[in-house]
Amino acid sequence: MKKNKEIMQMVFPSNQLFQYLRNGKFIALSSDWKHAKMGLQFDYELIVVTEGVLYLRYMDEEFTVRSGEYLILPPSNSNREGFKKDYCAFYWIHFIVDTGAFPARINTSDIKSCQRANCFLMPQKAAVPQPAKLVVQMKQLQDLDRNKYPSISLNAAVTAILTELYGQLQAEKNESDPLGSKQIYSDIADYIRINISENLKTTDIADAFGYSPKYLSHLFSEVRGISLKQFIMSQKIDTACYYLTDSDKTVTQVASELGFSDMHNFSRAFKKSTGLTPSAYRNTYAKRLLYHV
Numbered sequence: 001m002k003k004n005k006e007i008m009q010m011v012f013p014s015n016q017l018f019q020y021l022r023n024g025k026f027i028a029l030s031s032d033w034k035h036a037k038m039g040l041q042f043d044y045e046l047i048v049v050t051e052g053v054l055y056l057r058y059m060d061e062e063f064t065v066r067s068g069e070y071l072i073l074p075p076s077n078s079n080r081e082g083f084k085k086d087y088c089a090f091y092w093i094h095f096i097v098d099t100g101a102f103p104a105r106i107n108t109s110d111i112k113s114c115q116r117a118n119c120f121l122m123p124q125k126a127a128v129p130q131p132a133k134l135v136v137q138m139k140q141l142q143d144l145d146r147n148k149y150p151s152i153s154l155n156a157a158v159t160a161i162l163t164e165l166y167g168q169l170q171a172e173k174n175e176s177d178p179l180g181s182k183q184i185y186s187d188i189a190d191y192i193r194i195n196i197s198e199n200l201k202t203t204d205i206a207d208a209f210g211y212s213p214k215y216l217s218h219l220f221s222e223v224r225g226i227s228l229k230q231f232i233m234s235q236k237i238d239t240a241c242y243y244l245t246d247s248d249k250t251v252t253q254v255a256s257e258l259g260f261s262d263m264h265n266f267s268r269a270f271k272k273s274t275g276l277t278p279s280a281y282r283n284t285y286a287k288r289l290l291y292h293v
Helices: 108-115 131-146 151-175 181-194 202-209 213-223 228-246 251-257 263-274 278-285
Strands: 009-013 019-027 038-040 044-058 061-066 069-073 076-082 088-096 119-123 125-127
Touching: 019 131, 019 151, 044 131, 044 151, 061 069, 088 131, 088 151, 119 125, 119 151, 131 151, 131 228, 131 278, 181 202, 181 213, 181 228, 202 213, 202 228, 213 228, 228 251, 228 263, 228 278, 251 263, 251 278, 263 278
Parallel strands: none
Antiparallel strands: 009 119, 019 088, 038 076, 044 061, 044 069, 044 076, 044 088, 069 125
8 A cells, every 4th residue: 555655736627617516524433443344436525634634545545634634535436434543523525526638646747738728727736725715615515515505506516626725735835935035925924824823914024024014005906916914814814704603613713813803803803704793604604514425
């Protein structure tokens, strides 16, 4: 049995909607859990782990997927099954894609030929740059399914999730340039995510990194299209959405843990960004589909 040393690249067409099949969230009952043996003959499966570690064997490869990472499994005659016990929780989506003459996944040496054929590629397994944002979209897909939206809406939603993941990976790749302003942006973005619970201000970040607030705001506008202040707020709201739909924290606790001075400011900022109050957002998206097939 070989382990997945070389990360394969998944191939997806950029000119079609993917076909949605089903989705849900799985939570292991204990650390004694191991993924059951299941087929995946026609479906693709996207797995996003939110807690613990998932140990999964598929197509004669062993994948270790940790919290904050994703894994995409292509159709095959192979069964997916656990190869080690541990506690984990993850969201999953099954969908169908017609790749035409191209294989479902390729080696890195074949990337250029696929890119020239109106396809986009992403690693089969990697860290999700903004997992909270992706999980919120997966929760919204659950809501669409639960409320019996038409297939065109579900197909568009699952396509949006895969392209959101692709967009996050590409944005992170562009930000990783070790020279110039993109590296500064990347360092500050990481600082904000790590200190998301603080009452972050542009002036404080500027002092911490030795730049003027005006320069940093211009930098973020150039690289991201929004000011530093707007970026800070967007990260807080994304995290708030995740807490509200995937934890038992009260709205007051969420506001406090994200550095808002009071509930009024939090609710006003949240509604301005999402169109819903925190309580309404939780009531809309917090119902979980807990099953796995």
